[in-house]
Amino acid sequence: MISLTVNGKNYTLDVPEDVTLLWVLRDHLHLTGTKFSCGIGECGSCTVLIDGEPERSCMMTAVDADGANITTIEGLPEDHPVKRAWIEEQVVQCGYCQPGTIMQVAGLLAKNKNPNPQEIFDSMDNIICRCGTYQRMKKGVETAINIMQKEGSSS
Amino acid sequence: MKKNMTRRTFLKNSLAASGLTIAAYVTPLGIQLVNAATKTGAMDGFKPSAFYQITPDNLIKVMVPNSEMGQGVKTALPMIIADELEADWDQLEIIQAPAAEEFKNPILHNQLTVASASVRGFYWPLRKAGAAGRAVLIDAAAREWKVPASHCQAIKGTVVNLKSGAGFTYGELSLNAAKLPVPQDPVLKKPSEFRYMGKAMPRVDIPEKVSGKAVFGLDVDLPDLHYAVLSRPPAYGAKHLSFNADAAMAIKGVKKVVPTPRGIAVVAETLDAAEKGRHALDTKWDKGSHPGMDTASIESSFIKDLEKPGANVITRGNVKTAFNAASKIHEATYYIPCISHATMEPQTCTADVRADQCDIYAPTQGQTLGHMVATQISGLPPEKVYLHTTLLGCGLGRRARPDQIVEATIASKVSGKPVKVVYSREEDIKTDYFRSAMAHRIKAGLDDRNQMIVWDHKVASLSLKKHMGAEVKNGIDGYCLWGLWDSPKSPAKANMTYTFPNFSIHLVLSDLPIPVAPFRSVQNAVNAFATESFMDEMAHMAGKDPLNFRLENLTGHMRASRVLESVALNSNWGNPLPDGWGRGIAQHSSFGTNIAQVAEVSVDKKTGIIQVHRVDVAVDCGPVVNPDPLEAQIQGAVVLGVSTALFEEVQFADGGVASGNFDDYRIATMSESPDVNVHIVKSNEDIGGIGEPGIMPLAPAVANAVFNATGGRLRRMPFTPERVLAAIKAASV
Numbered sequence: 085m086i087s088l089t090v091n092g093k094n095y096t097l098d099v100p101e102d103v104t105l106l107w108v109l110r111d112h113l114h115l116t117g118t119k120f121s122c123g124i125g126e127c128g129s130c131t132v133l134i135d136g137e138p139e140r141s142c143m144m145t146a147v148d149a150d151g152a153n154i155t156t157i158e159g160l161p162e163d164h165p166v167k168r169a170w171i172e173e174q175v176v177q178c179g180y181c182q183p184g185t186i187m188q189v190a191g192l193l194a195k196n197k198n199p200n201p202q203e204i205f206d207s208m209d210n211i212i213c214r215c216g217t218y219q220r221m222k223k224g225v226e227t228a229i230n231i232m233q234k235e236g237s238s239s
Numbered sequence: 240m241k242k243n244m245t246r247r248t249f250l251k252n253s254l255a256a257s258g259l260t261i262a263a264y265v266t267p268l269g270i271q272l273v274n275a276a277t278k279t280g281a282m283d284g285f286k287p288s289a290f291y292q293i294t295p296d297n298l299i300k301v302m303v304p305n306s307e308m309g310q311g312v313k314t315a316l317p318m319i320i321a322d323e324l325e326a327d328w329d330q331l332e333i334i335q336a337p338a339a340e341e342f343k344n345p346i347l348h349n350q351l352t353v354a355s356a357s358v359r360g361f362y363w364p365l366r367k368a369g370a371a372g373r374a375v376l377i378d379a380a381a382r383e384w385k386v387p388a389s390h391c392q393a394i395k396g397t398v399v400n401l402k403s404g405a406g407f408t409y410g411e412l413s414l415n416a417a418k419l420p421v422p423q424d425p426v427l428k429k430p431s432e433f434r435y436m437g438k439a440m441p442r443v444d445i446p447e448k449v450s451g452k453a454v455f456g457l458d459v460d461l462p463d464l465h466y467a468v469l470s471r472p473p474a475y476g477a478k479h480l481s482f483n484a485d486a487a488m489a490i491k492g493v494k495k496v497v498p499t500p501r502g503i504a505v506v507a508e509t510l511d512a513a514e515k516g517r518h519a520l521d522t523k524w525d526k527g528s529h530p531g532m533d534t535a536s537i538e539s540s541f542i543k544d545l546e547k548p549g550a551n552v553i554t555r556g557n558v559k560t561a562f563n564a565a566s567k568i569h570e571a572t573y574y575i576p577c578i579s580h581a582t583m584e585p586q587t588c589t590a591d592v593r594a595d596q597c598d599i600y601a602p603t604q605g606q607t608l609g610h611m612v613a614t615q616i617s618g619l620p621p622e623k624v625y626l627h628t629t630l631l632g633c634g635l636g637r638r639a640r641p642d643q644i645v646e647a648t649i650a651s652k653v654s655g656k657p658v659k660v661v662y663s664r665e666e667d668i669k670t671d672y673f674r675s676a677m678a679h680r681i682k683a684g685l686d687d688r689n690q691m692i693v694w695d696h697k698v699a700s701l702s703l704k705k706h707m708g709a710e711v712k713n714g715i716d717g718y719c720l721w722g723l724w725d726s727p728k729s730p731a732k733a734n735m736t737y738t739f740p741n742f743s744i745h746l747v748l749s750d751l752p753i754p755v756a757p758f759r760s761v762q763n764a765v766n767a768f769a770t771e772s773f774m775d776e777m778a779h780m781a782g783k784d785p786l787n788f789r790l791e792n793l794t795g796h797m798r799a800s801r802v803l804e805s806v807a808l809n810s811n812w813g814n815p816l817p818d819g820w821g822r823g824i825a826q827h828s829s830f831g832t833n834i835a836q837v838a839e840v841s842v843d844k845k846t847g848i849i850q851v852h853r854v855d856v857a858v859d860c861g862p863v864v865n866p867d868p869l870e871a872q873i874q875g876a877v878v879l880g881v882s883t884a885l886f887e888e889v890q891f892a893d894g895g896v897a898s899g900n901f902d903d904y905r906i907a908t909m910s911e912s913p914d915v916n917v918h919i920v921k922s923n924e925d926i927g928g929i930g931e932p933g934i935m936p937l938a939p940a941v942a943n944a945v946f947n948a949t950g951g952r953l954r955r956m957p958f959t960p961e962r963v964l965a966a967i968k969a970a971s972v
Contacts, residue, residue, distance in 0.1 A: 099511075100511055102511075103511050107510060107511065110457075110458075111509065111510060114460065115451075116451075116454075116457070116458035116460075117450070117451020117452065117453075118451075119455075119457070119583070119584070119632070120457060120585070120661075121583045121584065121585065121632075121664065122664045122900055122901045123663060123664055123900075124664070124900055124901070124902060126900065126901035126902055127583070127901055129583060156451065157450070157451030158450070158451045158452070160451075162450060167449050167450070170445075170449045171441070171445055171446060171449055174441060174442060174445060174867055174868070174871065176309065176442075176444075176445045176448045176449060177308075177309025177310070177633075177871060177872075177875055178308050178309035178582075178583065178584075178630070178631060178632050178633040178634075179309060179444070179445070179448030179449075179453055179455075179630070179632075180455060180582075180583040180584045180632030180633060181583050182448060182449065183451045186449065205909060205910045208909050209908045209909050209910045210908070211908070211909070212583070212901060212906050212908065213583070214581065214582060214583045214633045214635070214879075214906065215309050215583075215633060215875045215878075216874065216875035216876070216877070216878025216879050216882070216907070216912065217871070217874075217875060217878075218878060218908070218909040218912045219874050219878075219912065219914055219915060220871065220874070221909065222909070
């Protein structure tokens with residue numbers, strides 16, 4: 085038995101020890117916003133926040149996350165600056181990689197409220213978007229920063 | 240998941256006169272408009288291609304036949320109806336259409352989201368259907384008020400009496416309107432009257448995708464859902480020698496082991512159990528049909544194919560005589576390897592086959608074919624088979640193939656459970672139907688005034704048609720040739736824009752066993768790489784600016800010239816750049832759209848690394864429905880162009896696919912992707928497609944820019960640092 089805290093809710097689960105956090109979120113907790121794509125931590129579609137840090141949920145077992153505070157895309161408030169910016173800039177195309185990307189950006193901006201373009205590159209260059217939305221992702225990050233600054237939000 | 244409205248309930252509701260339903264039929268005699276309640280105007284033997292329904296509760300239900308994979312079709316098609324109908328956007332209920340005859344694309348004759356054909360296929364039927372509805376609603380209001388129709392105006396979902404100021408909502412008029420005849424030639428809006436078209440409309444699919452609530456194929460959930468994973472042959476043509484079904488069945492939760500055409504499926508209660516069952520199968524395979532085949536042998540096979548005569552696709556003038564008369568002759572060979580679709584959502588499908596009904600939940604681009612295979616496998620009558628299209632985690636053409644639907648339907652039928660087939664990333668790449676590798680050899684001649692007088696072109700390709708189960712006649716597969724030559728009735732409209740007086744194309748079809756299929760642009764992008772690179776080579780041989788040389792050869796093609804001139808202006812073509820930097824230009828025409836690009840690159844001459852800094856684009860696609868997603872499509876296609884030109888190549892070994900995941904199949908990331916400036920050229924042309932054209936001129940524009948920066952000519956994709964260094968070295972000798 086493991087206990088997980090996901091989006092503020094506590095769950096006690098009986099799952100095999102080697103099952104990844106990704107599939108526990110998706111198939112056992114039915115939080116399907118977190119996506120499976122590569123399974124080897126290369127693309128970022130499965131990114132969630134573990135105690136505030138963006139982590140790839142395909143690279144850890146649920147046991148690894150035992151006791152941690154997990155936030156998925158469903159747990160990020162709908163009025164979160166990154167979610168609003170992603171709609172405002174119409175960043176999304178197919179949308180499959182975007183929940184992971186949004187979580188990665190939310191994690192970045194929680195720690196660094198005003199990253200410069202190089203810092204944005206550095207923190208986002210390890211994600212893959214097959215639709216090629218990178219140009220709009222960059223705009224989305226800028227817009228999210230603007231929203232945060234205007235509203236004094238700490239994300 | 241929210242259940243899609245089925246065709247039957249839609250039609251039943253319509254015929255129950257629960258409002259006004261307008262359908263547009265595309266027939267050989269033109270577009271016919273029908274009021275579904277009265278059936279006036281219906282032509283026997285044809286199915287309508289577009290529907291919408293206005294209900295008394297003032298909703299407008301619009302069925303979208305196409306698959307949404309981020310191109311914005313779920314917004315664009317309703318925009319066309321809403322505009323001509325003069326509806327309030329907020330009263331639209333946009334519904335993903337089921338698989339049905341009614342929803343076939345009029346120019347593809349298939350319910351299929353490919354060939355940049357969605358908006359251009361439905362544009363005129365939807366405009367006419369919308370305008371007809373507006374006319375009928377005005378008629379209904381005029382009768383109610385007993386005033387001439389000219390005293391009434393439709394404004395944003397209400398018909399207003401211009402004399403009295405009174406108004407009826409469309410919902411209030413819908414039941415009476417349903418009894419009225421539909422005009423066959425309704426007055427369309429002038430572009431200046433458009434309320435939605437031509438203005439950036441936020442995409443309706445984005446909020447749910449941002450919230451994480453969007454349902455893709457892998458997100459489908461059903462009661463008692465089971466999972467299937469497949470053990471796959473490691474080489475083409477490999478047959479299993481043995482597999483241990485008992486060991487798999489001994490794993491807790493494993494329910495069934497089921498052979499399918501492309502692998503052995505293990506069905507289990509959980510994904511974890513299915514994967515453990517697959518491992519326990521321990522399948523042994525033979526070496527397959529081509530055990531020695533690898534990356535290098537494939538390339539040399541294609542190059543050798545160029546020595547074969549091939550099928551003559553087209554000949555104009557007299558190529559031989561023209562070469563005899565030419566004062567300068569140049570020949571070059573290009574090679575482009577196989578690339579993988581590698582959609583972010585791996586292939587998947589969920590099937591629920593029961594005794595009396597079959598439901599398929601698929602992120603598919605091909606409803607007609609998917610429905611057909613599910614019908615065949617389930618053994619049920621077609622009307623008992625329902626195909627529900629989920630959102631697609633990228634398509635790129637891969638999801639027009641029905642293999643995932645085949646596997647899920649078999650697994651569900653045999654196990655008696657609803658089954659979701661889940662591909663690992665490795666399976667997704669290794670079982671892909673790739674973009675075909677191609678070799679091109681082009682020879683051309685200039686006369687003594689440096690005018691192009693002859694172009695002789697040979698292409699070697701795998702046959703796309705063969706892998707799609709279609710017949711290849713006389714050795715000519717049109718899909719291989721899009722961008723070079725196209726048959727007159729083809730919906731791709733993909734002929735070469737240059738009309739050289741002496742011209743010839745030959746095609747050699749490779750006999751290698753690699754499965755291939757269309758990949759965003761089909762072979763347009765590959766053919767554009769060869770032709771637009773070679774045009775650059777010829778321009779330099781002629782001592783002419785590459786832009787001017789192209790314009791000289793486009794005298795009969797105003798649209799192509801216009802996009803070239805436009806992109807040259809916006810990209811500062813001809814202005815000096817620092818050492819190590821270069822600009823390259825290229826253009827292409829297909830799917831009714833003309834596009835030109837200028838790539839601005841820098842090349843590190845020590846490392847051979849190319850950085851594409853900026854890409855300017857000029858595009859003429861005729862009328863523009865939704866300009867913001869249009870721009871996004873081109874921005875994304877350019878990034879895909881960079882990725883495929885600089886990084887992507889499927890590796891083969893031991894008769895099968897060696898590449899497996901994103902660690903050995905590299906896709907461009909943010910820092911490697913350029914900023915893209917899209918300029919939409921105002922145009923009076925008919926509507927063209929926009930999903931694919933953005934990728935086509937990119938690779939040659941980059942290769943030409945590298946030549947401009949370094950003098951090195953790149954003729955082999957991808958442009959790896961080693962190939963760039965070799966090209967620079969070859970140029971300096």
